[in-house]
Amino acid sequence: MPFARWDRRITPYLFVAPFFALFAVFGLYPLLRTAWMSLHRWDLLDGPVAFTGLANYAELFTDPHFYNALANTASIFLAATVPQLLAALGIAALLDRPLRGRTAWQAVVLLPNVVPVVAVALVFTQLLGRDQGLVAWVLASLGASPLDWQAHAWSAHLGVALMVIWRWTGYNALLYLAAMQSVPRELHEAAALDGASRARAFRSVTLPGIRPTLVFTAVVSTIGGLQLFAEPTLFGGASAGGNDRQFQTLVMYLYENGFERFDAGYAATISWVLFALCAVLAFANTALVRRFVGRG
Amino acid sequence: MRRVRASRSLPALVVALALVVAGCGGAGDGGKLRLTVATFGEFGYEPLFEEYERAHPEVDVVGRVADFDAHHKGLVTALAAGRGAADVVAVEEQYMPRMRQSARQFADLSAFGARELRDRWPRWKWEPGVAEGGDYVFGLGTDMGSLAMCYRRDLFERAGLPTDRDAVAALWPTWEAYAQVAERFAARVPDAAFADSAGTVYTAVLNQAEENYFAKADDSFIGDTNPNVLRAFRIAGAIGAAGRTAKVTTFTQPWNAAINRGGFATITCPAWMLAQIKEAGGADGAGKWDVTEVPGDGGNWGGSYLAVPAQGAHQREAYRLAEWLTAPEQQEKLFVRDGILPSEPEVYRDPVVLEHTDPYFGDAPVGRLFAASSDTVRPNHRGVRDADVRPVFGRALGRVENGAQSVDQAWEQAVREARDVLR
Numbered sequence: 001m002p003f004a005r006w007d008r009r010i011t012p013y014l015f016v017a018p019f020f021a022l023f024a025v026f027g028l029y030p031l032l033r034t035a036w037m038s039l040h041r042w043d044l045l046d047g048p049v050a051f052t053g054l055a056n057y058a059e060l061f062t063d064p065h066f067y068n069a070l071a072n073t074a075s076i077f078l079a080a081t082v083p084q085l086l087a088a089l090g091i092a093a094l095l096d097r098p099l100r101g102r103t104a105w106q107a108v109v110l111l112p113n114v115v116p117v118v119a120v121a122l123v124f125t126q127l128l129g130r131d132q133g134l135v136a137w138v139l140a141s142l143g144a145s146p147l148d149w150q151a152h153a154w155s156a157h158l159g160v161a162l163m164v165i166w167r168w169t170g171y172n173a174l175l176y177l178a179a180m181q182s183v184p185r186e187l188h189e190a191a192a193l194d195g196a197s198r199a200r201a202f203r204s205v206t207l208p209g210i211r212p213t214l215v216f217t218a219v220v221s222t223i224g225g226l227q228l229f230a231e232p233t234l235f236g237g238a239s240a241g242g243n244d245r246q247f248q249t250l251v252m253y254l255y256e257n258g259f260e261r262f263d264a265g266y267a268a269t270i271s272w273v274l275f276a277l278c279a280v281l282a283f284a285n286t287a288l289v290r291r292f293v294g295r296g
Numbered sequence: 297m298r299r300v301r302a303s304r305s306l307p308a309l310v311v312a313l314a315l316v317v318a319g320c321g322g323a324g325d326g327g328k329l330r331l332t333v334a335t336f337g338e339f340g341y342e343p344l345f346e347e348y349e350r351a352h353p354e355v356d357v358v359g360r361v362a363d364f365d366a367h368h369k370g371l372v373t374a375l376a377a378g379r380g381a382a383d384v385v386a387v388e389e390q391y392m393p394r395m396r397q398s399a400r401q402f403a404d405l406s407a408f409g410a411r412e413l414r415d416r417w418p419r420w421k422w423e424p425g426v427a428e429g430g431d432y433v434f435g436l437g438t439d440m441g442s443l444a445m446c447y448r449r450d451l452f453e454r455a456g457l458p459t460d461r462d463a464v465a466a467l468w469p470t471w472e473a474y475a476q477v478a479e480r481f482a483a484r485v486p487d488a489a490f491a492d493s494a495g496t497v498y499t500a501v502l503n504q505a506e507e508n509y510f511a512k513a514d515d516s517f518i519g520d521t522n523p524n525v526l527r528a529f530r531i532a533g534a535i536g537a538a539g540r541t542a543k544v545t546t547f548t549q550p551w552n553a554a555i556n557r558g559g560f561a562t563i564t565c566p567a568w569m570l571a572q573i574k575e576a577g578g579a580d581g582a583g584k585w586d587v588t589e590v591p592g593d594g595g596n597w598g599g600s601y602l603a604v605p606a607q608g609a610h611q612r613e614a615y616r617l618a619e620w621l622t623a624p625e626q627q628e629k630l631f632v633r634d635g636i637l638p639s640e641p642e643v644y645r646d647p648v649v650l651e652h653t654d655p656y657f658g659d660a661p662v663g664r665l666f667a668a669s670s671d672t673v674r675p676n677h678r679g680v681r682d683a684d685v686r687p688v689f690g691r692a693l694g695r696v697e698n699g700a701q702s703v704d705q706a707w708e709q710a711v712r713e714a715r716d717v718l719r
Contacts, residue, residue, distance in 0.1 A: 043398075045397075129549075151698040151700070261717075262394065
């Protein structure tokens, strides 16, 4: 039966082929093309000007604006991700118990995530407005002086982090919840029989049980954090991220170079460094979570 | 038409992508030739398109309007991709030096006879639209901004200042005098700022000078040594450091809100800004604002060109449309209906334009004011890398305004950053 054998051997590949075809067109090709561009002085309008080898990379690694953007990205990432994942764990733990109207609660928790990022950013920017914002009004009624959120690094980072937390906490909570519900009940029962407190059971049963999901959310948050763009751009109204670049993220710097200064080669260089960073941090994350949570 | 100091727009990227995907050109309904015209802000072209279609039944003109940033980023992306640009595109003057460097991305309109149109415009408006020593014509001038000063009559009255527009103009023959009026104003009206932002003042002062960041002769960077730049920076910086500005960035939502609630008393206004003040101020603002002469000499801020991308399939037809849209008759119609200031002397010296008044601004003789300022325009040279340097100085003034740096510190950092960016 040569056809059946051929069929069995080839058909699975045909089934997965669409993904790889799409990946080649929208993933691999841009990746390679960007790498090629990063080796040139490449004008967005005029195309390649000169082959410069690794000169763009050399310039980037001595560029203070790059390190500034990197530090801002890291700071906003920490301010956004740590509280976000902790809150998500807490919300998931609250939802993971008999609750009236559970589906409704789950839907509510996910709601912020379905609001488009542009809308979220515009609303938060207005809420945090210096002259007319709701937060300014609350601060004033408490006797505090109005805060120009964009003017200082700490307040700008906090403002951007708030938007990220608002959008993604519920999403992560639902992921955790799904994982928690797949932890075998017998383990919890056994822990209860052994006299473990609720906190102890959470630490020794739940957390190890949802380890793959913890890794997943940590990796996804890291990649999302590194690619942060829309929120801070809309918050400051420009890709420079404040008068002293105090909240310019890496992707904003990429955008500034590529689309405001038309330096596509340099922008491509930044995007490749960003790609490498994402990869490294994803691996580091996996390793870290493994160590802290231990084997299940 | 509308010019901003740096990119300040919102979903520019999204719109840019959408424009690329949308594509354009080609045959319209019923075998008609469809020409797309991409503009930004308010060009007032819609009625003209209908008029053109009536005169040319074989053509179907489709307008596409985006905001300033989305339009230009979309255009750049489309040019870089080699497809997706409209048949006729608007380009604002601050983008012209950069487009001129890539002039081959646009059709050479001299092939269709554009060189004969030269006498329509003053030299300063014609020159940015030509490349390669003037032989390659790629842009035809539309409007211009000119310069005037808008002020709030009600706030001036509270400050005990004159409200009559000639008397107000007499208050500030120079920018130094303007800064003194700011102090007089602040002493009497503590709850409103005098100007919207240091950046607007800076732009106006700088636009009255012939040279700013780059030398006219060889396009070398002179922003660090040119006294015009330092003077503009010092004047605007001092007003900002003294807290006389509302610290709102032009064209943003807080800027609109500040106009609406009378947050500042004066703003340097090119002709195209009147429409934005009206929009932000709403019906309640009618009669509160007035327009008078700007301190210093006349100047220009903004204005655009129409170009025909070389990737278009119907360049000759697109040129005919662009030529018609920028013709004196059309410029006059645009001014009378929408206040869009003509860049052609023949038009802005026309009695119809000169006698035009604006009821929203207390019947201010806007035609005469803007035309007078236009006649004294000293065209300012824009360097090819103007867009790299300009935002650096804008941000420096922002740091002065929010008290992070002194004028001197901000200047020093700006000069350093400008040199770095040009390396």
